[in-house]
Amino acid sequence: MLIFSFAVRRGNALRIGRISRLFAAYSLAAYSHVRQNLAMPETTTTVNARLPRARLRVSLPWPADFKQAAALQRDLASQVIDFGNVHTPYLAAGADMHIRRSDGMGIATVVTVAVPELHVVERASAAVPVEFPYIPGLLSFRELPALLEAFSRLTVQPDVVLVDGQGQCHPRRFGLACHLGLELDLPTVGCAKSRLTGSFGDLGRDAGSTADLELDGELIGTALRSKERCNPLFVSVGHKISLQNAVEVVEQNLDGYKIPRALRLAHTMAKSNA
DNA sequence: GCGACAG
DNA sequence: ATCTTGTCGC
Ligand SMILES: [Mg+2]
Numbered sequence: 001m002l003i004f005s006f007a008v009r010r011g012n013a014l015r016i017g018r019i020s021r022l023f024a025a026y027s028l029a030a031y032s033h034v035r036q037n038l039a040m041p042e043t044t045t046t047v048n049a050r051l052p053r054a055r056l057r058v059s060l061p062w063p064a065d066f067k068q069a070a071a072l073q074r075d076l077a078s079q080v081i082d083f084g085n086v087h088t089p090y091l092a093a094g095a096d097m098h099i100r101r102s103d104g105m106g107i108a109t110v111v112t113v114a115v116p117e118l119h120v121v122e123r124a125s126a127a128v129p130v131e132f133p134y135i136p137g138l139l140s141f142r143e144l145p146a147l148l149e150a151f152s153r154l155t156v157q158p159d160v161v162l163v164d165g166q167g168q169c170h171p172r173r174f175g176l177a178c179h180l181g182l183e184l185d186l187p188t189v190g191c192a193k194s195r196l197t198g199s200f201g202d203l204g205r206d207a208g209s210t211a212d213l214e215l216d217g218e219l220i221g222t223a224l225r226s227k228e229r230c231n232p233l234f235v236s237v238g239h240k241i242s243l244q245n246a247v248e249v250v251e252q253n254l255d256g257y258k259i260p261r262a263l264r265l266a267h268t269m270a271k272s273n274a
Numbered sequence: 275g276c277g278a279c280a281g
Numbered sequence: 282a283t284c285t286t287g288t289c290g291c
Pocket of ligand 1: 096097098164281
């Protein structure tokens, strides 16, 4: 049973073929908890992927079903680069996606700020049909198409991207931040508001306190109390950056609130459907 | 089999 | 994420 046919390049766009089966047709036990989300209309979608010429891919690898989605993540995870540094001054972009209530379209936004001043340099957005349901662990397949379209509309290339979601703090070490980083070939940092997986010890109460996040004995991220009296952020490597530098980047992007400025502005912009 | 579970 | 105003605590 196929959800999507493979993405096929057509001219200057990536065409994602028609959904050949309703999500409701699925009965995969492992995903039974999301049956409520599986009622999706049969539609055909075109994702304009006007990525910079040098970065245009022949096609965006796309799974035909949930099992393939997980397999693709395991495969792509090996391509993630977990080292590299971003030095001040630099441009940091925040990326987020919101579902517009009126029509279910994904509203992806990107806001770029200059560090260390944190003034806004550029904003871009895109409205793209969302066809993949939310399944913990498979979030990138839901948000990636719209985010890539929004990024293709930027005029200035950011040096690093802060993503609303996990990076390597993921059961298969391939969260949304990793997927976006790999497709954009840019440094990305996973900056999630809550935990997906991994365990961590007690955090100090002061802003700046951290705790290691580990899974299977591996260090996969850092819980960071970005603001006092607030729950911590879950920071992890997305792509082309070290965990240590990822945490530093998040700290350099804070302006008194729990969420880094670029990410917070992207979030607000997405919710306004702009 | 049961509990957990980014947005 | 979303349903949604006031309210409790700093
Ligand atoms: Mg989000």
